[in-house]
Amino acid sequence: MIDRRGYYGEFGGAFIPEMLHPNVEELQRNYLKISESEEFKKEFNQLLKDYVGRPSPLYFAKRLSEHYGTNIYLKREDLNHTGAHKINNTIGQILIAQRLGKKRIIAETGAGQHGVATATVCALMGIECIVYMGSVDIERQAPNVSRMRMLGTEVRPATSGSQTLKDATNEAIRDWINNPEDTHYIIGSVVGPHPYPDMVARFQSVISEEMLWQLKEQTGKEDPDIIVACVGGGSNAAGAYYHYLNKKDVRLVAVEAAGLGVHSGESAATSVLGTKGVIHGSRTLLMQTDDGQIIEPYSISAGLDYPGIGPMHAHLISTERAEAVSVTDEDALKAAFFLARIEGIIPALETAHAFAALDDIEYGKDDVIVVCLSGRGDKDLGTYIKHFDKI
């Protein structure tokens, strides 16, 4: 849990330009007061139930379990409206923004999943929405760009630098500085200045809140032995770990993207390659050169292609509460094809990394393992089709 200044141990805090202080302080002062009020919780829970389709099932994967010789349960975030866990957070933040009197929403997106989840809740509430996206990503992720536009969102290209996620983030921050009064910035993972990592983790914590009673119902006990989740910024992992963080017997496994190999120079394995520094407003582990320039990350999966990691995960990994595993593009692809064939579920490429990690971790035959199935693979079909020879 964070301290008063938003730190998990030595990681976190709020490193922001002077001009952003009013916006960030307003959020820091109000996010808990608002999100813990009965009136907020009622509307949040109602929307999660009737609009998102929660609770998401906890599914015992029989054939996958037989294959690995253990007991594997899948937390089905892929069945949520818009196809991933990201909507849990955007519903929470749009309700906060309304209560702060905001009339305009901005966000940034890489693969477009967070952009779609943000565009969706803005349409739901009738609020103006602008999503910044690198021009390279706009070309690569055309279907998600069309979805956002159909939902009434303006997609603004970021044309500077490498024209990808970090450039879109810079544009969004610039917009927020220029519109401090009426605009809320919806960040899509447990990254950014305090209070974002804590606020997003709380909205995603519904994942493990449901796991507690679902496991009890199906296995007789609330606690699994191991929870496995992929980590880009770390929001689906934060949600899946949340209610188990203080239960030391539950092992937490964080799976990162190793791209072409951890030490290949084309990787996003931040917990191995990262060093302490500040990125997007918080002190955490990030991939940087000796003089502090960000190293461009690489992963086949756009949702894991991030040079940093949320401060909560930097803390969990460096204190050895969580185990980090790195999975290559190739192993993730194989795991996706395998899951499709053995369970009839096509996972998102991000999520496929979590499944590949089942080959790398130690477990016993009586263990209960929960894998957070963060999203579905429709958006990745183009990539999968190119790799049909991996079967």
Ligand SMILES: *Cc1c(COP(=O)(O)O)cnc(C)c1O
């Ligand atoms: C965005 C995304 C991720 C990575 O983000 P986290 O904040 O680390 O959860 C993982 N899985 C899916 C399906 C995503 O869309």
